[in-house]
Amino acid sequence: MTSSHSMESTSADGGGFLSRMALNDNKAGMEGLDRERINKIIIESSKGSRFYENEAKKELQVNQRIEKMTLQRAQITEQQLQKAHTQVEKMVNELDMSRDLSRLIVHVDMDAFYAAVEMRDCPELKDKPMAVGSMSMLSTSNYHARKFGVRAAMPGFIAKKLCPNLVIVPCNFDKYRAVSNEIRKIFAAYDPNFMPMSLDEAYLDFTDHLEQRISWPESLRTHCLHTDITETGSPCVENLSPLLFEDSPSSTPSLPPSGEKVESGGGSEVFGTCVEEAVREMRFRIEQKTTLTASAGIAPNTMIAKVCSDKNKPNGQYRVPSNREAVMDFIQTLPVRKVSGIGKVSEKMLSSLGITTCAHLGQQMALLSLMFSETAWHHFMRISLGLGSTHMERDGERKSMSTERTFREMSVAEEQLSLCRELCEDLAADMKKEGLRGKTITLKLKNVKFEVKSRACTLPCAVATTDEIFAAAKDLLKTEIENVSPQQLQLRLMGVRISTFVSADDKKPQQKSIVGFLQQGSSGPSHGIVPNSVKETASHLPMERPPPAGSHILDETDKGQGSVCSGFTQPATDNPKKASASTSGAAAPDPETLTCPVCFGEVRTTDLQVFNRHIDLCLSGVATETPTDTDSESDGDGGPKGFTVIDEGVPEKGEDKERQKRSNPEDALSAFKTCDALRGPSVTRAEDTGDPGAKERRSGDKPLLDHHGSRRVHSPQRASSSHRGDPATQSSRLEAPPGHEGSTLICPVCQVPQNTHDLTVFNHHVDLCLNQEVLHMLAPPSSSSSSTMRPPVTAKRGQGESGVLSQASKAKGRGSQNTIDKFFM
DNA sequence: GCGGATCAC
DNA sequence: TATGGTGATCCGC
Numbered sequence: 042m043t044s045s046h047s048m049e050s051t052s053a054d055g056g057g058f059l060s061r062m063a064l065n066d067n068k069a070g071m072e073g074l075d076r077e078r079i080n081k082i083i084i085e086s087s088k089g090s091r092f093y094e095n096e097a098k099k100e101l102q103v104n105q106r107i108e109k110m111t112l113q114r115a116q117i118t119e120q121q122l123q124k125a126h127t128q129v130e131k132m133v134n135e136l137d138m139s140r141d142l143s144r145l146i147v148h149v150d151m152d153a154f155y156a157a158v159e160m161r162d163c164p165e166l167k168d169k170p171m172a173v174g175s176m177s178m179l180s181t182s183n184y185h186a187r188k189f190g191v192r193a194a195m196p197g198f199i200a201k202k203l204c205p206n207l208v209i210v211p212c213n214f215d216k217y218r219a220v221s222n223e224i225r226k227i228f229a230a231y232d233p234n235f236m237p238m239s240l241d242e243a244y245l246d247f248t249d250h251l252e253q254r255i256s257w258p259e260s261l262r263t264h265c266l267h268t269d270i271t272e273t274g275s276p277c278v279e280n281l282s283p284l285l286f287e288d289s290p291s292s293t294p295s296l297p298p299s300g301e302k303v304e305s306g307g308g309s310e311v312f313g314t315c316v317e318e319a320v321r322e323m324r325f326r327i328e329q330k331t332t333l334t335a336s337a338g339i340a341p342n343t344m345i346a347k348v349c350s351d352k353n354k355p356n357g358q359y360r361v362p363s364n365r366e367a368v369m370d371f372i373q374t375l376p377v378r379k380v381s382g383i384g385k386v387s388e389k390m391l392s393s394l395g396i397t398t399c400a401h402l403g404q405q406m407a408l409l410s411l412m413f414s415e416t417a418w419h420h421f422m423r424i425s426l427g428l429g430s431t432h433m434e435r436d437g438e439r440k441s442m443s444t445e446r447t448f449r450e451m452s453v454a455e456e457q458l459s460l461c462r463e464l465c466e467d468l469a470a471d472m473k474k475e476g477l478r479g480k481t482i483t484l485k486l487k488n489v490k491f492e493v494k495s496r497a498c499t500l501p502c503a504v505a506t507t508d509e510i511f512a513a514a515k516d517l518l519k520t521e522i523e524n525v526s527p528q529q530l531q532l533r534l535m536g537v538r539i540s541t542f543v544s545a546d547d548k549k550p551q552q553k554s555i556v557g558f559l560q561q562g563s564s565g566p567s568h569g570i571v572p573n574s575v576k577e578t579a580s581h582l583p584m585e586r587p588p589p590a591g592s593h594i595l596d597e598t599d600k601g602q603g604s605v606c607s608g609f610t611q612p613a614t615d616n617p618k619k620a621s622a623s624t625s626g627a628a629a630p631d632p633e634t635l636t637c638p639v640c641f642g643e644v645r646t647t648d649l650q651v652f653n654r655h656i657d658l659c660l661s662g663v664a665t666e667t668p669t670d671t672d673s674e675s676d677g678d679g680g681p682k683g684f685t686v687i688d689e690g691v692p693e694k695g696e697d698k699e700r701q702k703r704s705n706p707e708d709a710l711s712a713f714k715t716c717d718a719l720r721g722p723s724v725t726r727a728e729d730t731g732d733p734g735a736k737e738r739r740s741g742d743k744p745l746l747d748h749h750g751s752r753r754v755h756s757p758q759r760a761s762s763s764h765r766g767d768p769a770t771q772s773s774r775l776e777a778p779p780g781h782e783g784s785t786l787i788c789p790v791c792q793v794p795q796n797t798h799d800l801t802v803f804n805h806h807v808d809l810c811l812n813q814e815v816l817h818m819l820a821p822p823s824s825s826s827s828s829t830m831r832p833p834v835t836a837k838r839g840q841g842e843s844g845v846l847s848q849a850s851k852a853k854g855r856g857s858q859n860t861i862d863k864f865f866m
Numbered sequence: 867g868c869g870g871a872t873c874a875c
Numbered sequence: 876t877a878t879g880g881t882g883a884t885c886c887g888c
Binding site: 092196491 | 886
């Protein structure tokens with residue numbers, strides 16, 4: 042398998058076929074399509090466009106990388122290969138021996154989530170090919186549409202060519218979020234520590250649940266059928282999931298296999314005690330509660346579980362048993378592309394080496410170790426062994442926050458600066474919500490040729506306000522504008538990002554504690570509670586935003602002083618360390634009882650752990666118990682470390698704002714300490730505990746092959762221990778959370794487990810969530826309302842097109858009142 | 867620390 | 876007419 046045959050199918054030139062633009066039928070529901078025809082339509086719809094030209098350019102770059110790699114490969118001697126082989130072998134054995142098969146990891150994934158929600162709420166759509174998104178971009182499609190090659194991340198106008206009858210429904214994130222909260226409550230019943238990856242996807246560790254479950258009486262494993270007496274007059278088992286299709290795999294939760302007993306009344310179903318049954322039960326409950334189906338994968342680690350969940354999609358599940366043989370068998374024929382972390386480019390590069398399956402990976406490890414970065418080939422090695430994360434790592438702190446926007450061509454400098462300021466306003470508002478401050482400001486620009494560039498500067502001290510951010514961003518933008526002068530920057534996208542956060546938090550004392558929230562009792566989080574802070578926060582919603590005074594920008598700009606980037610020191614916040622010193626944890630008085638948000642019963646405790654267990658039980662459907670009285674645990678705050686906010690997002694911000702900084706459970710870093718000095722600084726990060734057998738501590742979907750992914754030929758040498766991150770980040774990463782189990786705090790609003798034991802920190806998060814809830818209630822019904830009414834199904838989206846453009850034009854209107862000279866000051 | 871690239875969703 | 880937004884990571888400078 043070592044032929045250095047020509048580069049695959051890409052002719053890179055005259056052929057005019059761009060593999061990177063071709064249909065990605067990796068997704069479920071896309072088997073057996075007429076790829077030929079579909080690709081032809083896709084390519085021809087794009088040909089000649091600036092988008093296409095840029096794609097062609099990128100494709101060429103990738104091909105050049107591959108070419109370089111091919112040359113390198115030719116220079117590798119047999120001796121080098123042998124030596125590498127020996128080393129790889131050793132590592133493989135060590136890795137293999139440290140294999141952990143003791144956990145039962147489940148990956149759950151809702152089927153065609155957004156599309157399914159829309160179909161559920163609009164039966165007319167049931168039999169039609171439909172997609173959620175806009176003429177410019179689709180978020181997802183239903184299975185009917187997938188048969189035409191219509192899929193997520195495809196522009197709607199191309200999808201229309203593939204499927205003229207396609208119905209395109211605009212996104213309604215509030216609704217998806219609401220459904221997401223429902224399913225998360227169910228997740229929490231099986232793993233209070235579950236790890237959400239997005240609104241519709243999560244990893245769960247079922248191990249502990251199953252340990253309990255084995256001794257559960259049948260009553261706890263019995264779940265009622267949602268007896269929805271509709272047309273048929275009988276419990277509409279088959280009506281439960283109106284969304285999915287004929288060929289759904291068999292393990293439909295509501296249609297138990299013949300061995301299962303459905304109680305005579307048809308009112309409930311009893312589930313067994315094994316994993317498969319538990320997962321089936323979970324999917325059953327999801328379907329009962331939401332009328333939507335989920336698929337699941339069960340495996341000893343996250344990597345395999347993720348692949349498994351796709352196997353019997355939609356509405357199915359699949360398990361790889363927890364033994365080495367089963368795992369290795371499963372891996373053998375698995376295409377590398379199916380593995381999370383291996384994308385289009387990596388796939389292509391590997392393919393040029395004749396590697397398409399995980400078995401190939403294993404066979405070529407010696408070669409790969411010589412051609413790829415340490416990080417990359419370690420990851421490859423783990424994949425080839427079927428290894429993955431075996432524990433749910435909770436989130437670390439967020440590392441950056443950004444806002445970006447696409448618009449119609451914008452070439453006038455003053456408009457660009459005006460838009461830039463708007464972005465900074467939005468970003469500052471988000472920063473304020475999370476009480477963060479950062480030192481690095483990055484401006485992102487995409488011109489009309491789709492070329493992307495970013496420009497960054499790092500300030501002497503951390504900032505957070507609109508003016509501070511804009512002062513820096515403006516300089517960056519100004520420089521870019523000047524660089525092309527007298528030409529214009531012809532932009533189609535602008536973004537502002539802030540990073541290098543200092544341990545933030547000079548936030549005002551929290552307005553609302555968790556205790557306060559819970560004691561609202563049956564009024565619930567989303568009804569009638571309007572925290573003080575909301576008015577303030579809401580002001581950045583379009584409707585609420587006060588009309589900007591004409592001179593506003595000017596004033597702010599002027600105040601912002603000149604070149605922040607060139608070393609200008611802010612007078613006020615000049616000591617970054619000072620920020621972390623503030624401990625404003627004005628703790629709310631502890632009452633003696635808490636009100637459960639599920640059963641609304643009074644729980645006699647002040648111990649949130651105890652209280653949390655109660656909620657877990659409620660969520661899992663067990664009768665309310667009254668925990669014994671305990672105390673303490675509510676210690677003073679230990680700073681914001683480990684605090685993770687899942688921002689439920691402002692509607693117009695896009696779906697994945699929600700995802701925040703979830704890193705993938707894939708761990709590209711192994712426990713190995715050896716690395717090659719020739720390879721430059723090794724990025725060992727959390728592994729520098731000196732423990733060679735340390736397990737992975739950190740997850741992340743690492744792009745393993747960046748544009749310099751391939752390596753010089755060399756021979757492995759000694760370890761280098763240099764680090765990249767700043768010391769503060771390093772140490773905070775190493776700071777282990779208080780390790781004991783069962784103390785997870787789950788946000789009662791967003792259902793996401795919080796990586797903290799600090800009540801103040803936890804309260805802070807809940808406040809944010811509450812604010813979000815209220816914001817959604819306050820949002821004008823016209824724009825993404827949370828009302829149950831769907832907007833009328835329109836095949837064509839409003840002519841004006843996305844809010845993006847309206848934002849841009851708004852900026853235009855405002856910006857025109859200022860001259861560029863004023864901005865440049 | 868910066869900038870380009872890759873990846874996931 | 877028309878090809879997204881957010882966050883993270885890696886790697887060579």
